[in-house]
Amino acid sequence: xxxxxxxxxxxxxxxxxxxxxxxxxxxxxxxxxxxxxxxxxxxxxxxxxxxxxxxxxxxxxxxxxxxxxxxxxxxxxxxxxxxxxxxxxxxxxxxxxxxxxxxxxxxxxxxxxxxxxxxxxxxxxxxxxxxxxxxxxxxxxxxxxxxxxxxxxxxxxxxxxxxxxxxxxxxxxxxxxxxxxxxxxxxxxxxxxxxxxxxxxxxxxxxxxxxxxxxxxxxxxxxxxxxxxxxxxxxxxxxxxxxxxxxxxxxxxxxxxxxxxxxxxxxxxxxxxxxxxxxxxxxxxxxxxxxxxxxxxxxxxxxxxxxxxxxxxxxxxxxxxxxxxxxxxxxxxxxxxx
Amino acid sequence: xxxxxxxxxxxxxxxxxxxxxxxxxxxxxxxxxxxxxxxxxxxxxxxxxxxxxxxxxxxxxxxxxxxxxxxxxxxxxxxxxxxxxxxxxxxxxxxxxxxxxxxxxxxxxxxxxxxxxxxxxxxxxxxxxxxxxxxxxxxxxxxxxxxxxxxxxxxxxxxxxxxxxxxxxxxxxxxxxxxxxxxxxxxxxxxxxxxxxxxxxxxxxxxxxxxxxxxxxxxxxxxxxxxxxxxxxxxxxxxxxxxxxxxxxxxxxxxxxxxxxxxxxxxxxxxxxxxxxxxxxxxxxxxxxxxxxxxxxxxxxxxxxxxxxxxxxxxxxxxxxxxxxxxxxxxxxxxxxxxxxxxxxxxxxxxxxxxxxxxxxxxxxxxxxxxxxxxxxxxxxxxxxxxxxxxxxxxxxxxxxxxxxxxxxxxxxxxxxxxxxxxxxxxxxxxxxxxxxxxxxxxxxxxxxxxxxxxxxxxxxxxxxxxxxxxxxxxxxxxxxxxxxxxxxxxxxxxxxxxxxxxxxxxxxxxxxxxxxxxxxxxxxxxxxxxxxxxxxxxxxxxxxxxxxxxxx
Ligand code: HEM
Ligand SMILES: [Cu+2]
Ligand SMILES: [Cu+2]
Numbered sequence: 001x002x003x004x005x006x007x008x009x010x011x012x013x014x015x016x017x018x019x020x021x022x023x024x025x026x027x028x029x030x031x032x033x034x035x036x037x038x039x040x041x042x043x044x045x046x047x048x049x050x051x052x053x054x055x056x057x058x059x060x061x062x063x064x065x066x067x068x069x070x071x072x073x074x075x076x077x078x079x080x081x082x083x084x085x086x087x088x089x090x091x092x093x094x095x096x097x098x099x100x101x102x103x104x105x106x107x108x109x110x111x112x113x114x115x116x117x118x119x120x121x122x123x124x125x126x127x128x129x130x131x132x133x134x135x136x137x138x139x140x141x142x143x144x145x146x147x148x149x150x151x152x153x154x155x156x157x158x159x160x161x162x163x164x165x166x167x168x169x170x171x172x173x174x175x176x177x178x179x180x181x182x183x184x185x186x187x188x189x190x191x192x193x194x195x196x197x198x199x200x201x202x203x204x205x206x207x208x209x210x211x212x213x214x215x216x217x218x219x220x221x222x223x224x225x226x227x228x229x230x231x232x233x234x235x236x237x238x239x240x241x242x243x244x245x246x247x248x249x250x251x252x253x254x255x256x257x258x259x260x261x262x263x264x265x266x267x268x269x270x271x272x273x274x275x276x277x278x279x280x281x282x283x284x285x286x287x288x289x290x291x292x293x294x295x296x297x298x299x300x301x302x303x304x305x306x307x308x309x310x311x312x313x314x315x316x317x318x319x320x321x322x323x324x325x326x327x328x329x330x331x332x333x334x335x336x337x338x
Numbered sequence: 339x340x341x342x343x344x345x346x347x348x349x350x351x352x353x354x355x356x357x358x359x360x361x362x363x364x365x366x367x368x369x370x371x372x373x374x375x376x377x378x379x380x381x382x383x384x385x386x387x388x389x390x391x392x393x394x395x396x397x398x399x400x401x402x403x404x405x406x407x408x409x410x411x412x413x414x415x416x417x418x419x420x421x422x423x424x425x426x427x428x429x430x431x432x433x434x435x436x437x438x439x440x441x442x443x444x445x446x447x448x449x450x451x452x453x454x455x456x457x458x459x460x461x462x463x464x465x466x467x468x469x470x471x472x473x474x475x476x477x478x479x480x481x482x483x484x485x486x487x488x489x490x491x492x493x494x495x496x497x498x499x500x501x502x503x504x505x506x507x508x509x510x511x512x513x514x515x516x517x518x519x520x521x522x523x524x525x526x527x528x529x530x531x532x533x534x535x536x537x538x539x540x541x542x543x544x545x546x547x548x549x550x551x552x553x554x555x556x557x558x559x560x561x562x563x564x565x566x567x568x569x570x571x572x573x574x575x576x577x578x579x580x581x582x583x584x585x586x587x588x589x590x591x592x593x594x595x596x597x598x599x600x601x602x603x604x605x606x607x608x609x610x611x612x613x614x615x616x617x618x619x620x621x622x623x624x625x626x627x628x629x630x631x632x633x634x635x636x637x638x639x640x641x642x643x644x645x646x647x648x649x650x651x652x653x654x655x656x657x658x659x660x661x662x663x664x665x666x667x668x669x670x671x672x673x674x675x676x677x678x679x680x681x682x683x684x685x686x687x688x689x690x691x692x693x694x695x696x697x698x699x700x701x702x703x704x705x706x707x708x709x710x711x712x713x714x715x716x717x718x719x720x721x722x723x724x725x726x727x728x729x730x731x732x733x734x735x736x737x738x739x740x741x742x743x744x745x746x747x748x749x750x751x752x753x754x755x756x757x758x759x760x761x762x763x764x765x766x767x768x769x770x771x772x773x774x775x776x777x778x779x780x781x782x783x784x785x786x787x788x789x790x791x792x793x794x795x796x797x798x799x800x801x802x803x804x805x806x807x808x809x810x811x812x813x814x815x816x817x818x819x820x821x822x823x824x825x826x827x828x829x830x831x832x833x834x835x836x837x838x839x840x841x842x843x844x845x846x847x848x849x850x851x852x853x854x855x856x857x858x859x860x861x862x863x864x865x866x867x868x869x870x871x872x873x874x875x876x877x878x879x880x881x882x883x884x885x886x887x888x889x890x891x
Contacts, residue, residue: 020788021787021788021789030716031716031717031719031720034714034716034717035711035717035720038707038710038711038714038717042707042710042711045671045703045707046703046704046707049674049675049678049699049700049703050699050700050703052678052681052682053678053681053696053699053700056678056681056682056684056686057681057686057688057696060617060681060682060683060684060685060686061686061688062618062685062686062687066685068888068889069842069887069888069889070618070685071618071619071685071872071873072617072618072619072683072684072685072686072872073619073683073684074619074620074871074872074873074874075619075620075622075682075683076620076622076623076624077622077623077624077625077626078622078679081679082623082626082672082676085671085672085675086626086668086672089667089668089671090665090668093664093665093667093668093710096664096710096714097660097661097664100660100714100715100716100717101657101660101661103715103716104653104656104657104660104715104716105653107653107715107716107719108652108653157489158488158489158490158493159487159489159490159583161648161723163789163791165720165788165789168719168720169719169720170648170719170720170722170723171648171650171719172648172649172650174583174584174649174650175489175577175583176577176578176581176582176583177577177583177584177650179650192789192798194789194791195791196722196723196724196791196792197487197723198414198482198483198487198490198792198793199490200414200482200490200493201409201410201411201414201795202410203410203414203791203793203794203795204410204413204794204795204796204797205796207798262578262579264578267580268578268579268580269580270577270578271577
């Protein structure tokens, strides 16, 4: 049994997991190594339990020539043995626990200079918002190789999840809450992005592709998309709050902001505070950044974003807003204030 | 019933209650724990079968990546019914209501449970709950899985009302049964049966009762909140009105993690009875086995969030849950090692019941190991909610609970019916089930690790080969159970008379005729030592020490 275990351990050691399921991101942070470590002790446990069961079943089987009332040896326990098989597994679990804990904190650590992308789950598609791009994307996402990514993930309706098997990481997209998923793509290729949390009848088809491409290809794709943004903002010009149109603002709000904000009183929080009466709420005379609720300051928060006690408010780039969008939004917010 | 009455029941020879005469009182509204046990066995057995049919429908759908056998809507209903029926209507009533009711009072030398009328009431919450659940098929079935996470479960319409009501109703029965069993074990043990002389199945039943009593209240809160959300539009789970989605997951798993131990601890008890009987020697490390059962039960209340490692709890909350989940592996390991060690130096009788238990040792070990893998948060981030998780739960629930239950059926069948089953048919059943079980569920680990999520009606065509293999194995696995039914019917018609103690076992239920008389024990037995002293005289007062312990099957 020791020999079989040893062979299995060697086989596990030389097994290139990468060949079975490619590793395409450094979020791997040793997840595969941890998995292998668990296989290392799983193999002998499995072999020894099964081996002894089989061996004892043959060795001690009742034989025809034994008396019908034959019994086994009256062994009620062997204390040292029992101590061993309590203490050894406990130690093993301590090692596994420490290793897992270290890896776990690595997973939560943001990387410097990360590309911040908003990912929003919908029944039944993924939406991604890139900083600096006006339109949202619903499938066939691009990510540059070797650049750290922080996915800010949430959901517009029910619980979904964000999983790229080749990146090895997954988090749920929970409505009313933003989670950050950090990873760095390291392999050029096309990988599936799948939802694993049951989300209704479209769940089985909630799959799309993530394209990890070279920086040059990414830049090409990005500037192509950006030209459209530029074309749009050229026609819009610089921020001109007076030109805001309420109905346009409302449409943008529902598309971009309602994931995180309710059009209700400040206390009716979703991810961020409710935004009704933002210009005239006696209970909240100041904005979250401490400034007075003037149209300019509200526009400032929408443009620059803000991260305070409540959470992270993405900036206009991340939300893909042009300056005319901001003006429209402010106009809409004003119309919703007494 | 006051303590006095219980004392009287225990000490005198007076009948607890007169034997019923009418058919209705004897077989329908019976207060006899043995009849109630059989009633539970029949209804929960039927539910397991029905649930199995839903599972086969799932597997038919998954033979092809874009199969049209079921619509996604029907597919979602199928896995919801499969899980719901299996957990609350099949396995839990089977291991507590059926085995607990029939075996536990006999093993402690009692004439019935502490509250026989309450016991009848518990059972009669069960068939109505089944009807409520099944009637939802006519009105719009629940379809978000046995976990019914909101908000998606609240989109399903009226189905969720049926689902919560049905589960709540069986929950009432389960709680009352737990109360009943706990009282019975504490107050009604035969004189001389100290805690350390209790058979291990009795230990298991008592610990399970504590788990049910404490945990089911959390389930009631979870169900209640869904019900109120649907019926009165209370925004518990609507973030746009101040609700919090993960609250439900906390309440649900605060119940459902202990519940998986409600499903397995009685089976630990069954296994701990079958092994000494057929090894014909005392169980190895009785005290450590009993102690590990208690510590598993305690730990099981402190690990619920390991089902929520991806739900956004953050590193500092997940950390303690991860460590405590890993710790559960220690008492679980103790059990597996002690059972294996009991085989050493045995005089082993490889009956069908014993084969199922050996099969259990093999498969449950795999389930325990995959449990550890899922408990490590970084690895769980890859495996969570995939077919790897589906493989884990089936190695512990099919390879663990169901294998143990079938072993228990082969073991106690002669006691219940007075007749033996066919051993050769039984062995065929074992080998076919064991082989096709592994063929069905082992590949699920791989398909999950490679990227297939759970609860999907359609999947990436890259996984077609493995899925087809899994489905074919699943059909054969279901087919292997036909042998059990053939065997059971054959035994009822033609089986040889079993006699009181065909296996040569030593716990009290084998010291009385098969099937046991209405009052179980004419005189209350006295107990002088542990039941597992093979080779020594029986540790009971006359006449319970005169049964032969030579196997006669
Ligand atoms: C060594 C002992 C065990 C450990 C460490 C363990 C650990 C885990 C973990 C961490 C999960 C959650 C995985 C995820 O959602 O990503 C899980 C799921 C599950 N476990 Fe275990 N487990 C063990 C034994 C058992 C036993 C004995 C049973 C039942 C008899 C069981 C039944 C289940 C079920 C039903 C689920 C899935 C629930 C669902 O999401 O539908 N486990 N286990
Ligand atoms: Cu989904
Ligand atoms: Cu659990």
